[in-house]
Amino acid sequence: MVEIIKVKTGSQGLYEFTAQLQAMVRRSGLREGLCSLLIQHTSASLTIQENADPSARIDLENWLSRLVPENDPLYTHVFEGEDDMPAHIKAALTSTTLSIPVIQGELALGTWQGVYCWEHRHQADYRKIAVHLGG
């Protein structure tokens, strides 16, 4: 079973969609298997991170944006905006695909783990993620 889900984003940062993903797993009736994700964009990415304290996400965003600043004279790929080339680099450094085992009908995440869409553009509407559920 494959579905394309849409995750609402906005400005740069991490957007959790664990509940949306878990709802899809429950709807499918899958008890044990694998949930695989691909974000269909190259200016946003996927990550599994702590979902307890929001300060961790803020620091992740600020640290990565400092490592990959805009207006770096190295960039030649500039016609899609100042945030475009940094977005591609950030996507390459984080994840475009993830695979999460499913146990007893639930994503086998650790206690404090959430699944996030990491928006690297200043402004986006939503992002499309292809999700495969298999046995």
Add this chain to the structure above:
Amino acid sequence: MVEIIKVKTGSQGLYEFTAQLQAMVRRSGLREGLCSLLIQHTSASLTIQENADPSARIDLENWLSRLVPENDPLYTHVFEGEDDMPAHIKAALTSTTLSIPVIQGELALGTWQGVYCWEHRHQADYRKIAVHLGG
């Protein structure tokens, strides 16, 4: 088939568990398929790296710890210890999930590849990894 395996770690660095994973594949009887892993923590990660010369792992650890130092004034997420926020960033830059094809009952790794748990905390006991084996 999904199992949670425990990998012994300790101080910061890379801990190989290829043999433990390969033993699980053999026990399962799976001849051809996919072995998918998720580390259930956000302060340790997964990587596939050279298992021939230990100096490569030492350099990996030292390079990453220099890129993501402790006590960076950027961090606001500090109450879980000085190694906590660097650990989250290091996890985001490396891998939380991996998918390894299985051929003729063996992980289809390259000749010099090993599967590692990368510990980002100064001191940990063990780490839990959810492993899915499928056809």
Add this chain to the structure above:
Amino acid sequence: MVEIIKVKTGSQGLYEFTAQLQAMVRRSGLREGLCSLLIQHTSASLTIQENADPSARIDLENWLSRLVPENDPLYTHVFEGEDDMPAHIKAALTSTTLSIPVIQGELALGTWQGVYCWEHRHQADYRKIAVHLGG
């Protein structure tokens, strides 16, 4: 179904093999499922990136090579050449495995996404990638 495919590389940079991968999916007859990849090397890696404008790939390569330069006095793993330890670090920062859903017999990539082998050595011939197709 698992196959080892060979991707031609050369000097440092990104080499697209989406068409080669898509041909394997078509040949298999798989209509819906998952295509999982493992590159069997630790001095090259995998990434999904924009395939529209070549300048994005050039910037990715230049940015990563500036972040991970050769001849860093930190390196102790030096006997396999000046490009060897940077290659391991670059592989750790990008991806060694990928999982791509398949829909209606096609890789469910976004409109502008291509699948790339990222060569981190100055000179290589080809790289082996284990590809698993499953339902």
